[in-house]
Amino acid sequence: MKDMKNTVTKSKSKNDTTQGLRNLFVAQLKDIYWAEKALTKAIPKMIKNVTSAELNKALTSHLKQTEEQVTRLEDLFSTIGKKAIEKKSDAMAGLIKEAKRIIKENKRGIVRDAGIILAGQKVEHYEIATYGTLLSFAKTLGENEAVALLEKSLNEEKSSNEKLSQIAVASINKDATEENKKADEFQPERKEKRKELSEIEY
Numbered sequence: 001m002k003d004m005k006n007t008v009t010k011s012k013s014k015n016d017t018t019q020g021l022r023n024l025f026v027a028q029l030k031d032i033y034w035a036e037k038a039l040t041k042a043i044p045k046m047i048k049n050v051t052s053a054e055l056n057k058a059l060t061s062h063l064k065q066t067e068e069q070v071t072r073l074e075d076l077f078s079t080i081g082k083k084a085i086e087k088k089s090d091a092m093a094g095l096i097k098e099a100k101r102i103i104k105e106n107k108r109g110i111v112r113d114a115g116i117i118l119a120g121q122k123v124e125h126y127e128i129a130t131y132g133t134l135l136s137f138a139k140t141l142g143e144n145e146a147v148a149l150l151e152k153s154l155n156e157e158k159s160s161n162e163k164l165s166q167i168a169v170a171s172i173n174k175d176a177t178e179e180n181k182k183a184d185e186f187q188p189e190r191k192e193k194r195k196e197l198s199e200i201e202y
Ligand SMILES: [Fe+2]
Pocket: 036, 066, 069, 127, 157
């Protein structure tokens, strides 16, 4: 009798855990749904403010992907029998606010471009963390259709993040170094100072 009671209690707590995980899954879907929608409005503002043609191209293509990710999330809600509802993501709202501040505080050019990449990569990392976790929740909950949809968006965010890294390394940071070199020709003490700083280990 005691064993049976234990089994019932264990299975009840397992059910509670599954339900709790499902609730968390849905809540986070609403969060990323709000975030993606907000990004469809924020990315065009970032595009308007970049000077690098390559960065412009990468952001434009990611804007298109973001619009598709919004639709994909709507499909996902329908596969789990839920209405697509947004819930404000405070984290994404903060990241978008930071992007706007970077644009405001840096004049048009290489440095603003580098700041936009920084802001874009913070956004990508948030999305990678969210989609990655949602993917593992979907696997645990046996939501196979959701798994496939989440995997797709996760891979897009990862490649978009890599693309931003490549642009930063290949062009923008290089251009900033070129500008530094030019300035060094007129102010040799700057070069010495930078050399000292580069020798410090962080
Ligand atoms: Fe996205």
